[in-house]
Amino acid sequence: MSFWKLIKVVAYKELLDGFRDRRALMSALTFPLLGPLMITVMLSVISSEEEIEGPLEIPVVGVEHAPNLVRFLEEQGVLLETPTEEMLTDPHEVVRRGDEAIVVDISEDYSADFQDGVPATITLIADESKRSTQVAMSRLSAVLGAYNSRIGQLRLLARGISPQVLRPLNIHKEDLATPQTRASNILEMIGMFLIMAAFGCNMYIAIDATAGERERGSLEPLLLQPIHARVLVLGKWLSTVVFGLIGGILTLFCLSVAMHQLPLENLGLRLVFGVRESAQLMFIAMPLILFAGAAQLLLATIAKSFKEAQTYLSATMLLPMLPGLFASMKPMEPSIWMAAVPALGQQVMTSMVLRGETVGIEYLSISTGVCCVLTGGSLLIMTRVLSSEYLFQK
Amino acid sequence: MIKVDNIAKSFGDVHAVQAVSFTALDGQITGLLGPNGAGKSTTIRMMYGLLQPDRGRVDVDGFNPSVQPVEARKCLGALPDAYGLYPRLTARENIAYFGQLQGMSGQVLKRRIDELNELLDMKEIISRRVDGFSQGQRMKVSIARAIVHDPKNVILDEPTNGLDVMTTRAMRTLIRRMKEAGCCVILSSHIMQEVSALCDEIVVIARGKVVATGNVAEFCKLTGEEDLEEAFVKLVCEDSEK
Numbered sequence: 001m002s003f004w005k006l007i008k009v010v011a012y013k014e015l016l017d018g019f020r021d022r023r024a025l026m027s028a029l030t031f032p033l034l035g036p037l038m039i040t041v042m043l044s045v046i047s048s049e050e051e052i053e054g055p056l057e058i059p060v061v062g063v064e065h066a067p068n069l070v071r072f073l074e075e076q077g078v079l080l081e082t083p084t085e086e087m088l089t090d091p092h093e094v095v096r097r098g099d100e101a102i103v104v105d106i107s108e109d110y111s112a113d114f115q116d117g118v119p120a121t122i123t124l125i126a127d128e129s130k131r132s133t134q135v136a137m138s139r140l141s142a143v144l145g146a147y148n149s150r151i152g153q154l155r156l157l158a159r160g161i162s163p164q165v166l167r168p169l170n171i172h173k174e175d176l177a178t179p180q181t182r183a184s185n186i187l188e189m190i191g192m193f194l195i196m197a198a199f200g201c202n203m204y205i206a207i208d209a210t211a212g213e214r215e216r217g218s219l220e221p222l223l224l225q226p227i228h229a230r231v232l233v234l235g236k237w238l239s240t241v242v243f244g245l246i247g248g249i250l251t252l253f254c255l256s257v258a259m260h261q262l263p264l265e266n267l268g269l270r271l272v273f274g275v276r277e278s279a280q281l282m283f284i285a286m287p288l289i290l291f292a293g294a295a296q297l298l299l300a301t302i303a304k305s306f307k308e309a310q311t312y313l314s315a316t317m318l319l320p321m322l323p324g325l326f327a328s329m330k331p332m333e334p335s336i337w338m339a340a341v342p343a344l345g346q347q348v349m350t351s352m353v354l355r356g357e358t359v360g361i362e363y364l365s366i367s368t369g370v371c372c373v374l375t376g377g378s379l380l381i382m383t384r385v386l387s388s389e390y391l392f393q394k
Numbered sequence: 395m396i397k398v399d400n401i402a403k404s405f406g407d408v409h410a411v412q413a414v415s416f417t418a419l420d421g422q423i424t425g426l427l428g429p430n431g432a433g434k435s436t437t438i439r440m441m442y443g444l445l446q447p448d449r450g451r452v453d454v455d456g457f458n459p460s461v462q463p464v465e466a467r468k469c470l471g472a473l474p475d476a477y478g479l480y481p482r483l484t485a486r487e488n489i490a491y492f493g494q495l496q497g498m499s500g501q502v503l504k505r506r507i508d509e510l511n512e513l514l515d516m517k518e519i520i521s522r523r524v525d526g527f528s529q530g531q532r533m534k535v536s537i538a539r540a541i542v543h544d545p546k547n548v549i550l551d552e553p554t555n556g557l558d559v560m561t562t563r564a565m566r567t568l569i570r571r572m573k574e575a576g577c578c579v580i581l582s583s584h585i586m587q588e589v590s591a592l593c594d595e596i597v598v599i600a601r602g603k604v605v606a607t608g609n610v611a612e613f614c615k616l617t618g619e620e621d622l623e624e625a626f627v628k629l630v631c632e633d634s635e636k
Contacts, residue, residue: 006495013483017480020482216479216480217476218477218478219476219478220444220474220476220477221473221474221477221492221540223444224442224470224474226464226466226467226495227495228464389445392444
């Protein structure tokens with residue numbers, strides 16, 4: 001039988017074994033579902049907090065002192081609630097309990113102060129540790145600020161002074177952030193989940209094909225077959241690659257479905273995540289999947305037992321997640337050295353694709369090249385280990 | 395035919411095998427007899443080519459397993475000390491996997507497995523997954539897997555360990571049939587009775603050395619004992635006194 005046919009025999013057996021192994025299947029399916037689930041939960045929490053739309057509803061104490069202000073607020077679309085008995089006596093407690101986000105208290109002296117032209121006091125009582133309160137507060141402040149400057153201008157005009165005197169600066173804000181760049185935190189997470197899938201989905205089958213084989217005592221009979229160790233290594237590696245590919249494709253599929261279900265536009269985010277992007281991401285992740293399988297097989301071959309292999313491989317799963325975690329907290333400027341680090345390079349390129357940027361050919365080739373070299377190296381070492389006496393020394 | 399010529403193997407300070415030589419002829423059952431830790435398994439692993447001898451050489455039908463492992467293993471069927479199966483595969487799949495690795499396929503492989511199924515009486519278990527098999531059932535599948543390619547040379551490392559009487563007898567019948575078919579069978583064991591009942595030639599190994607070669611009658615004459623067990627004890631202990 002030819003070399004390739006033998007490799008196919010080994011790979012087929014490992015896959016058959018893997019697909020009948022509930023634990024291997026579970027680990028292959030968990031990671032693709034975990035990512036989209038986490039992103040969905042996170043985004044829906046954020047979006048429930050950021051209800052930008054909808055009118056402001058605010059209880060105001062002392063409306064009778066400031067009829068003009070109240071009319072202005074109503075014109076601006078603020079709904080004024082009639083305060084309850086408790087708000088009149090202890091408004092702080094109402095806010096502290098969380099019954100109301102903001103309570104506005106117009107002081108009793110407001111009317112008199114306003115007539116005299118001294119600053120009239122309005123107190124805004126709020127707990128700004130909540131994000132939703134911050135949004136409401138800034139909207140309310142903007143409305144009150146507008147009233148403030150309008151009255152100020154009228155008073156200056158009454159004294160024959162141009163209101164321009166109070167505006168030495170004309171400040172323009174130009175926000176260049178696009179909805180796509182605003183989504184960058186989520187972008188980094190998508191890359192992270194893809195990398196997790198590359199390392200996580202084939203982990204179990206990699207352990208079972210090496211340390212598991214040893215623990216069951218089936219490795220010695222297997223090594224007595226008239227085939228070169230590289231046939232076994234390549235066959236086993238191919239089966240881990242198949243599991244990695246299935247995991248990667250499932251992850252991308254679930255992520256893109258989740259992204260299309262979520263009200264991203266309402267959050268002011270926009271992600272380009274269609275079939276074309278998914279294909280590109282898969283192409284980027286491919287070398288990493290090849291490398292992950294090889295590295296995990298090698299580690300599990302050297303490990304003394306199934307448990308030891310599991311410990312090693314769980315640790316290797318955390319390492320590639322580090323760049324993703326960092327990046328989601330503080331987006332990194334992509335530089336060329338990152339391409340040479342497996343997982344980090346893929347992380348950076350994933351973000352590029354989702355941001356709608358083009359991935360440079362040299363970036364892609366460095367990243368792919370490094371992964372391929374490391375894959376080859378790992379497989380070579382594993383072949384050496386299997387054909388040496390290492391496993392049978394007492 | 396398997397020739398072992400003065401092989402030695404050490405692991406660090408432990409001299410597992412110091413000087414082992416013997417020739418196992420075709421159509422004969424050769425027994426490797428020795429107490430636990432005498433170096434039987436290490437000797438056998440050198441015959442497979444899994445371990446490289448520090449000195450001396452092994453010859454399997456003209457091939458040196460250290461230099462030409464693939465060729466040597468093609469004419470070798472082996473039941474090692476650890477004979478683990480794949481629990482999620484059926485008995486047939488387990489046997490077929492090794493058959494394919496031996497280069498068999500299609501109808502040839504299927505017919506051979508059916509033949510082994512008949513020979514080892516595995517009809518009830520052949521299509522079941524191995525998970526949950528008894529020791530005897532496992533052993534049957536393992537031996538079928540080891541000889542699926544119908545090898546000229548068969549090495550069995552303690553093949554009746556942990557088997558019940560019925561399975562042991564079936565195993566012995568199989569070993570005799572392989573001998574009749576002209577195979578070179580090597581059998582390692584620490585059980586006197588088994589070796590004396592089956593083997594044409596017995597190689598007694600103790601402390602990594604061959605202490606005696608011959609048959610039961612010769613051992614008794616050599617030691618002046620009537621009983622084989624006494625003779626064995628004497629052979630092994632004499633060596634340790636030296």
